[in-house]
Amino acid sequence: MSQDHSKVAYQVMWNRLISVVEEQAQALVRTAFSTSVREAGDLSAGVYDTHGNMLAQAVTGTPGHVNAMADAVAHFIRRIGRQNMFEGDVYITNDPWEGTGHLHDITMVTPSFHNGTLVGFFACTAHIVDIGGRGFGADAQSVYEEGLYIPIMKFADRGEVDETLVRIIRGNVREPDQLIGDIYALATCNEIGHRRLIDMMEEFELDHLDGIAAFILENSRRATIEAIAALPQTSASGEMTMDGFDVPITLKVKVSVENDRIVTDFTGTSGLDKKGINCPLVYTKAYACYALKVAIAPEIPNNAASLAPFEITAPENSIVNALHPAPVALRHIVGHFVPDAVYDAFDKIVPGLVPAEGAGCLCNFQVSLRPRSDAPAPADARRSEVLTFNSGGSGARPEHDGMNATAFPSGVMTMPIEATEHAGPVIIWRKELRPDSGGAGKTRGGLGQYMEVGAQEGHEFDIQAMFDRSQHPARGRRGGSSGAPTTIAQDDGSAMRVKGKQFVPHGRKVVMAFPGGAGYGNPAERPKDLVKRDLARGYISEETARTDYGLSPEDIAAVQSAVARGEQI
Template sequence: MIASTPPRTTSEVQYQVMWNRLISVVEEQAQALVRTAFSTSVREAGDLSAGVYDAQGHMLAQAVTGTPGHVNAMADAVAHFIRRIGRENFAPGDIYITNDPWEGTGHLHDITIVTPSYYNETFVGFFACTAHIVDIGGRGFGADANSVYEEGLYIPIMKLADRGVVDQTLMRIIRGNVREPDQLVGDIYALASCNEIGHRRLIDMMKEFELADLSGISEFILSNSRRATLERINALTPGMARGEMRTDGYAQPVDLKVQLTIEKDRILCDFAGTSGLDKKGINCPLVYTKAYACYALKCAIAPEIPNNAASLAPFEITAPDNTIVNALHPAPVALRHIIGHMVPDAVYAALDQLLPGRVPAEGAGCLCNFQVSLRPRSDAPAPPHARRAEVLTFNSGGSGARPGLDGMNATAFPSGVMTMPVEATEQVGPVLIWRKELRADSGG
């Protein structure tokens, strides 16, 4: 009689090694996107996100490179892909796409690509990534649209590739509706390629550790992250505080108001009382508000706990419908970051009353983004070398003073994106920048 081999068990040390490996996998995924993207917003500023998800659509790990607005919003997006596509329609070689502001990451200028991952013909999870692309058609990257319909081409959640075959009809529609078709299509392929790189590295890891699926490592990551986050929250003194800030609007100021409540096992942020929808495209879908409110709380309370579905879950964000931080379709949302980047400061205005000496002061907040749309003249014959160009440049002010330390110059908090070099901006279009500097004592 031959003795049976006992089932192989995985130790906590091995799971911790796998967890760290997953973070490395998605960081390589993000760096591949940086190296291959066409848009300067990705290549130069790092305005992107990348992550790996289990078979249920829970985010397990995110890349270090990327922005909280993209990462935390994308954490919720995969569930929409599962619902819209349907598990029964998943297949190896599939690639899914959207730029839906409410089921993606907040405005039409973000393309999100989701790829199901298969190992030995078994579905094991997803890779997802998002990038801010320079042009999506419509009125361009500005606040002048009256509704989302004017802001550019809308791509619902759908298959970009079905069993490895790219939908060329979709590609022709995209090319026919944007000003820089080669650039946008190049970015879409870069997004799809970086997911494929993440998939390959995941399969290498699964082979090395003899994993049939991700259920074990998923349970380890999510249970430990949730427990650690709850321990941090429950170590705080329960309480409630209100915070608010006023920012310049267009026709009138915008008021952000938040009630923050620390309870057992959760922290609540309620934005009741915040200004209503704006006629300009600075309105913010709730998914983006949630992304930055959660980021602010996590930075202050559990900064060293890796970002994933479980470590974000105890932070609950609500806002009344059609306030400027919970804009419903079809509100214009192209510049939703103008409000979204102010959300952490409003949250910190409340949190500072409950945890004094822990949060930073207000900084520059929102990025200063300039987009120049250049086209050959139409009132006279254009020179032979004239060409269309979309030039986008990101500029950061500075972060607010930290407890015991000054703020950091030219550093974007909360977005984390990088200021674009002058040379990179001049290289992509017929633009010359004569002078760029920080004004002393301006706060960025």
């Protein structure tokens, strides 16, 4: 049958593909066992042509997965070989260097056949709570300590699941039912994508995807190159410092706009860390590409062609190009700061476009709960692994305030208290916005949050802290003030580290204050009605309103009176 279609028809197909992969992602959300997927949305989904080029990605998901997964399918094709791919196959890996950056991300790929012919691939990735080893944290000194490694291989061969692989996985992890459930959910979501693709192909009488693939890739490439060509053709350098594990880490970057491409070079960045916060290049590329693309071409859908003009380089065994066997479990801590470093340079090329620095990395922690060891525990005390996803404030934007307790750049959602407490014998005693944590500016930085966590009666726990911004808070841009730093301690005042596994005895709680985003522009230029609104909402204190924004005692008193009367400001 004819495969020629009009541009309008191809545009309709393109939109359909985007809806197909969104349904694929939502199927994963609905069927996954882990709260990291169901509640936080730490996942990705996409459809690819027969060469492994990503054609469309789901809106649901995180850039670190999707953009990294853009390269992963090509690795599957190379490792397995098209001649060894059959209907009913499902492939799997958690290889940090051929997947999405650490062992805790499982990527699954399913070949899609139509009338006996390979027409494309569906791929998805999800963050799983446990993969064995030391557990999810920064304490390992090599990837071998971080958990079970699954090379690129077949999970299902022509519809038959490899039960030996399933038994190996179950025997090496702390939450086997949860992990195997997540793996089947990943396979299911790819199957949903495949079925919807075949429905589309039959509707449009397609034998293959060559025509629509060429249309998507060529139009995306051209639109992205046009956006790059409109920029000043120049270079600029930027850098930022983050806490690191034991010693600070410096990210240095040079961004060069060169006709039809943007080259981002991380030469000068710190070398490998001894602990598991190193970042493979695939993850660095994902967030460097994302940062630039959302700045200059946010309306162009993500696919292989719209990402190709962004070239990322970094010296081998720098902390942003960690080679095997470097420990990489918490690679997101460094990876999530890549956009801030890139924006420090890009703001010098195109002023007034990118935001101030924000919290950067997610404010995650994992608690390993168990019956108390200092005294007899209740009969119903149990072991459990509970991972929570939390966020500080995002940086202020040139025309808008930063978002409160919202993850940028990852886009991962904060988990509800109810879902967290349902996952194990953990209690979230406090979770609220942190006043005065957003940096002052013409536009204000987003607020961080307070959290207080403990265990149910009869339990003790280890907490894996995965924080940063303790010694190096978010920096303001163009006159804006810095955001508030991270703090963590036990409720009796005992100091704690922002990274690493730490014991919390029975009856104790951990009190955390997550960082705020930085401000943008001169605080004196902030409209007074917005200052009054922030004061009324409790985002800022009277002292901040007075000292940082110059609000008069009379205006402060008027706001207090209006709040007391229940009036909106």
